[in-house]
Amino acid sequence: MSPPTQTRQWILTNPPSSLPVLTGDNPTFTLRTKDLPPLTDGQLLVKLLYLSNDPAQRGWIAAGINPKRLYVPPIKQGTVMHARGLAEVVESKSDKFKKGDIVTASTGWSEYTILDAKTVQPAPKLPGGLARTHYLGALGFTGLTAYCGTTIVGEAKAEDTVVVSGAAGATGSMVIQIAKKILGCKRVVGIAGGKEKCKWVEEYLGADRCVDYKSESFHKDLKEATRVSEEKEYVDVFFDNVGGEILDFMLGRMAKHGRVVACGAISAYNSREPLKLAHYSDVISMRIQIRGFIVMDFMDKAGEVVGIFKKAISEGKLKVGEENEHVVEAGFEEVPKVWMKLFEGANTGKLITKIKG
Amino acid sequence: MSPPTQTRQWILTNPPSSLPVLTGDNPTFTLRTKDLPPLTDGQLLVKLLYLSNDPAQRGWIAAGINPKRLYVPPIKQGTVMHARGLAEVVESKSDKFKKGDIVTASTGWSEYTILDAKTVQPAPKLPGGLARTHYLGALGFTGLTAYCGTTIVGEAKAEDTVVVSGAAGATGSMVIQIAKKILGCKRVVGIAGGKEKCKWVEEYLGADRCVDYKSESFHKDLKEATRVSEEKEYVDVFFDNVGGEILDFMLGRMAKHGRVVACGAISAYNSREPLKLAHYSDVISMRIQIRGFIVMDFMDKAGEVVGIFKKAISEGKLKVGEENEHVVEAGFEEVPKVWMKLFEGANTGKLITKIKG
Numbered sequence: 001m002s003p004p005t006q007t008r009q010w011i012l013t014n015p016p017s018s019l020p021v022l023t024g025d026n027p028t029f030t031l032r033t034k035d036l037p038p039l040t041d042g043q044l045l046v047k048l049l050y051l052s053n054d055p056a057q058r059g060w061i062a063a064g065i066n067p068k069r070l071y072v073p074p075i076k077q078g079t080v081m082h083a084r085g086l087a088e089v090v091e092s093k094s095d096k097f098k099k100g101d102i103v104t105a106s107t108g109w110s111e112y113t114i115l116d117a118k119t120v121q122p123a124p125k126l127p128g129g130l131a132r133t134h135y136l137g138a139l140g141f142t143g144l145t146a147y148c149g150t151t152i153v154g155e156a157k158a159e160d161t162v163v164v165s166g167a168a169g170a171t172g173s174m175v176i177q178i179a180k181k182i183l184g185c186k187r188v189v190g191i192a193g194g195k196e197k198c199k200w201v202e203e204y205l206g207a208d209r210c211v212d213y214k215s216e217s218f219h220k221d222l223k224e225a226t227r228v229s230e231e232k233e234y235v236d237v238f239f240d241n242v243g244g245e246i247l248d249f250m251l252g253r254m255a256k257h258g259r260v261v262a263c264g265a266i267s268a269y270n271s272r273e274p275l276k277l278a279h280y281s282d283v284i285s286m287r288i289q290i291r292g293f294i295v296m297d298f299m300d301k302a303g304e305v306v307g308i309f310k311k312a313i314s315e316g317k318l319k320v321g322e323e324n325e326h327v328v329e330a331g332f333e334e335v336p337k338v339w340m341k342l343f344e345g346a347n348t349g350k351l352i353t354k355i356k357g
Numbered sequence: 358m359s360p361p362t363q364t365r366q367w368i369l370t371n372p373p374s375s376l377p378v379l380t381g382d383n384p385t386f387t388l389r390t391k392d393l394p395p396l397t398d399g400q401l402l403v404k405l406l407y408l409s410n411d412p413a414q415r416g417w418i419a420a421g422i423n424p425k426r427l428y429v430p431p432i433k434q435g436t437v438m439h440a441r442g443l444a445e446v447v448e449s450k451s452d453k454f455k456k457g458d459i460v461t462a463s464t465g466w467s468e469y470t471i472l473d474a475k476t477v478q479p480a481p482k483l484p485g486g487l488a489r490t491h492y493l494g495a496l497g498f499t500g501l502t503a504y505c506g507t508t509i510v511g512e513a514k515a516e517d518t519v520v521v522s523g524a525a526g527a528t529g530s531m532v533i534q535i536a537k538k539i540l541g542c543k544r545v546v547g548i549a550g551g552k553e554k555c556k557w558v559e560e561y562l563g564a565d566r567c568v569d570y571k572s573e574s575f576h577k578d579l580k581e582a583t584r585v586s587e588e589k590e591y592v593d594v595f596f597d598n599v600g601g602e603i604l605d606f607m608l609g610r611m612a613k614h615g616r617v618v619a620c621g622a623i624s625a626y627n628s629r630e631p632l633k634l635a636h637y638s639d640v641i642s643m644r645i646q647i648r649g650f651i652v653m654d655f656m657d658k659a660g661e662v663v664g665i666f667k668k669a670i671s672e673g674k675l676k677v678g679e680e681n682e683h684v685v686e687a688g689f690e691e692v693p694k695v696w697m698k699l700f701e702g703a704n705t706g707k708l709i710t711k712i713k714g
Contacts, residue, residue, distance in 0.1 A: 059642065069609070071642050243637065252426070262641050274633040280600065283649040284619050285416065285428050290647040292640040 003045055003091045008033050008332055009080045010109035017063040019270040019343065022336050028061070029081060029109075029336045036112060039093040044115050046087035048107050050327075051353040052136040053339045054170070055241075057083060058269040071294045081109040081336075086123060086136055097122070104135045109335050111355070128313070130320065133327065137170055137350035138320040139306055141295050145263065146174035147305045148298040151183070153291050154237040154261040161187040161226055161234070163250065166241030167210055168197035170350035171263060173324060175239045176205045181317040182308070185237075189225045191246060193345045200348055204323055213246060226253065234286075237261065243268045243275060251279035254288045262292040270343060329354040360402055360448045365390050365689055366437045367466035374420040376627040376700065379693050385418070386438060386466075386693045393469060396450040401472050403444035405464050405689075408710040409493040410696045411527070412598075414440060415626040428651045438466040438693075443480060443493055454479070461492045466692050468712070485670070487677065490684065494527055494707035495677040496663055498652050502620065503531030504662045505655040508540070510648050511594040511618040518544040518583055518591070520607065523598030524567055525554035527707035528620060530681060532596045533562040538674040539665070542594075546582045548603060550702045557705055561680055570603060583610065594618065600625045600632060608636035611645045619649040627700060686711040 013030040014021075020028035039045055059065075060075050060082055067074050075082055085107030089097050094117030097103060105120040107113045123135045137143065149171075150156050162179040166172040167190025180188040190201040190210035201210035209225035211218060227233040234255035240247050243265025254260065268275060282288060312318035326347040328338045338353045370387040371378075377385035396402060416422070417432050417439055424431050432439055442464030446454050451474030454460060462477040464470045480492045494500065506528075507513050519536040523529040524547025537545040547558040547567035558567035566582035568575060584590045591612035597604050600622025611617065625632060639645060669675035683704040685695045695710045 059638065069639055069642055071644075248631070265638060265641065268638070274605070274635040275637040276631040276633055278631040280632040281416065281622060281625070282426055283647060284622065284651070285426055285649070287428075287649045287651055287654060289649065290640060292642070292644045292646065294641070294644055297644065 003036075004112050005036055006033055007036055007110055007112035009111070010335055012061050012075050012077055012079060012081050015061050015063040015065075015077060016270075017272060020058075020061075020336070020340065022340070031333060036114060039091060039114060041093050042117050043093050044089050044097055044103075044117050044120060045091040046103060046105065046107065046113050046115060046120075047090050048085050048087050048111055048113070048332075048355050049102075050086040050133050050136060051107075051109070051335060051338075051355065052084040052140070053342055053347075053351040053353060054084070054142075055264055055266045055269060055342050057081070057339070058343070071296060082106060083108055084136055084141065086132060087113070092117075096120075102132055104140065111332050130313075131322070131325070133325055133350075133352050134320055136352060138174060138318075138324060139309060142170045142350055143174050143309055144298060144302055144305050145295040146171050147178055147308070148295065148301055149239060149261045149263050149293060150175050150178050150237070152298065153293045154239060154259050156183055156185055156237045158184045158186065160185050160236035161189070161228060161232070161255070162237045162239065163189045163191065163222075163226060163235045163253075164207075164239045164241075165191045165213075165246050165250075166264070166266065167201045167205075167207065168192040168348045169241055169266075170347075172239070172241050173201070173205055173349050176201060176207045177318050179237075179239075180206050180208070182312050187226065187228050189222070191222070191242070197348055200323075204319065219249060222249070222253065234258065239263060240265070242266055245276075247275070248277050248279055251277060251282050251288065254282065254286055256286050258286065258288050260288060260290040262290055266343070324349040325352055326350065327352045327354050329356055331356045360393075361469050362393055363390055364393055364467055364469035366468070367692055369418050369432050369434055369436060369438050372418050372420040372422075372434060373627070374629060377415075377418075377693070377697065379697070388690060393471060396448060396471060398450050399474055400450050401446050401454055401460075401474050401477060402448040403460060403462065403464065403470050403472060403477075404447050405442050405444050405468055405470070405712050406459075407443040407490050407493060407684075407712065408464075408466070408692060408695075409441040409497070410699055410704075410708040410710060411441075411499075412621055412623045412626060412699050414438070414696070415700075428653060439463060440465055441493055441498065443489060444470070449474075453477075459489055461497065468689050487670075488679070488682070490682060490707075490709050491677055493709060495531060495675075495681060496666060499527045499707055500531050500666055501655060501659055501662050502652040503528050504535055504665070505652065505658055506596060506618045506620050506650060507532050507535050507594070509655065509658075510650045511596060511616050513540055513542055513594045515541045515543065517542050517593035518546070518585060518589070518612070519594045519596065520546045520548065520579075520583060520592045520610075521564075521596045521598075522548040522570075522603050522607075523621070523623065524558045524562075524564065525549040525705045526598055526623075527704075529596070529598050530558070530562055530706050533558060533564045534675050536594075536596075537563050537565070539669050544583065544585050546579070548579070548599070554705055557680075561676065576606060579606070579610065591615065596620060597622070599623055602633075604632070605634050605636055608634060608639050608645065611639065611643055613643050615643065615645050617645060617647040619647055623700070681706040682709055683707065684709045684711050686713055688713045
């Protein structure tokens with residue numbers, strides 16, 4: 001089969017200021033077909049197999065965003081939506097990769113993509129029958145985010161009480177395991193939406209407790225779950241993927257010198273409402289630190305962290321398997337629809353799109 | 358003259374949930390007269406000369422405060438209002454102090470106070486004709502707050518742009534000088550209320566610029582004042598004494614890896630409204646840290662910092678004089694009224710009450 005000369009792509013047509021819309025006259029994304037030029041030296045043509053779906057992508061397409069206040073160049077109107085993907089090399093003009101190689105790269109929402117080989121990472125077969133999709137999750141940026149956020153930004157130590165919001169999500173589910181199994185933190189408590197997710201966070205991931213934020217008794221439940229003793233009832237590290245009301249509540253539950261790892265704020269990504277903090281005074285009185293971070297600051301740690309994870313997997317301390325992924329098989333025309341599941345709280349573990357055909 | 362057997366005291370009678378009230382049926386404070394028992398071994402009887410007025414005192418009397426979320430025990434209803442004071446020993450049963458010694462201590466709002474000598478610090482005469490009231494400000498907790506907040510919490514370096522809110526206040530006015538004159542920071546910008554204060558911050562304290570937050574062009578003015586070059590327009594260290602809208606605006610002006618030194622939030626002390634942050638996403642995207650702190654964490658640095666200040670004063674790098682103090686002479690019955698000036702933005706420099714008679 002000769003390489004394709006055209007590709008379908010999802011183009012950002014209307015940067016959203018609230019929830020992205022997939023239908024109507026002004027959809028956020030539009031499906032287009034584009035000609036593929038011949039490869040030049042050092043280039044690859046890759047075919048998309050799996051897409052990584054990440055809440056952070058919402059920030060890259062925000063309407064009216066000041067490019068100076070984003071950690072990556074924002075996606076321009078009329079250009080392809082950015083995303084990480086697992087792909088197969090179908091044509092190569094680089095001696096680094098050959099036809100048939102499986103790679104990870106910033107493929108974007110494009111069935112076929114021409115890439116500079118220098119921007120592409122090999123995705124060799126993993127031991128123990130582990131699916132290569134984990135390069136998009138546990139063994140990729142997600143795992144690196146979780147590990148560096150917990151250990152470097154959050155400075156989590158064995159004696160600490162650690163709370164994780166979005167605990168059933170891609171990053172949160174890794175943080176729970178890292179804190180409990182790799183660092184051996186005394187008390188690790190998840191926050192997730194719904195009984196099913198909470199059960200999974202406790203039983204599969206091994207959290208000491210997981211509290212349902214949709215429950216009426218959430219505040220009481222969280223207080224109880226984090227009470228280690230009469231003297232130790234507050235939280236040393238809060239790894240926050242959610243923001244909003246949960247962040248505010250947690251500021252009132254942080255221990256003296258507690259660290260809030262500000263990783264994400266998915267509750268606010270589709271909102272224009274400001275964050276309301278009734279507990280800001282606790283930041284001062286309890287000497288809390290709120291520390292924003294971006295995984296890109298820790299790229300030099302990637303090799304070391306993957307090594308730690310592989311060792312932990314082999315020792316049975318870190319579960320990375322089918323259960324950690326929420327794979328949705330879909331035609332390319334369904335890509336935005338699957339991505340939107342992130343904002344519905346639909347996924348348990350890493351949300352991945354398997355491209356049909 | 359024999360020592361007094363009674364003292365007047367200001368008692369906390371109604372912990373306030375908004376602005377303290379000094380009149381009416383339920384005043385925040387009530388003046389009472391109390392018998393003084395005879396001294397026991399190790400005790401001193403001191404006469405109040407000067408009172409320190411500090412925004413932080415507002416937090417100690419807040420209605421419904423959870424004592425576990427305060428860095429000092431909250432002041433109980435029916436007991437004396439706490440405060441630091443400069444006082445004269447009128448009777449001593451300790452060999453550490455003798456009658457006539459001038460000391461600083463937690464005297465509270467009490468004309469006469471019995472104190473354990475171990476809790477009292479000597480306030481010996483200062484060189485260069487410097488008033489001893491500076492033990493309550495520049496050479497006391499205020500100066501220590503400013504120095505440790507700027508250097509340890511804010512990690513201010515010479516190449517940094519530093520912004521200080523409440524720049525004409527007790528702490529802010531020290532931060533401006535420390536950043537500009539002791540650390541030699543490239544750009545030091547104050548935020549204060551009104552032209553008079555801004556002029557003082559620039560001309561007396563030596564800020565590169567001071568911006569009036571009451572001006573309609575405040576946002577524009579701040580942006581201009583902090584623009585060092587086309588490449589360097591954002592702020593590395595924001596020393597915040599004010600909170601509220603100014604804090605939110607500043608989150609949108611912080612440089613990558615910028616530090617917000619969360620020292621105070623005077624704009625919110627008399628309010629029940631939550632802090633509204635429209636720029637919280639910048640905390641993540643710009644990797645900002647918001648770091649709460651309390652001067653008590655740095656008490657072990659007190660001697661070192663006073664040494665640095667004394668050297669800086671002798672080298673002309675730090676101006677500590679009459680201009681740094683806002684001394685109000687008042688009868689003891691006016692003590693709460695003078696304190697309330699803090700919340701009217703009435704003071705330039707440290708607000709001190711000189712007790713008449």
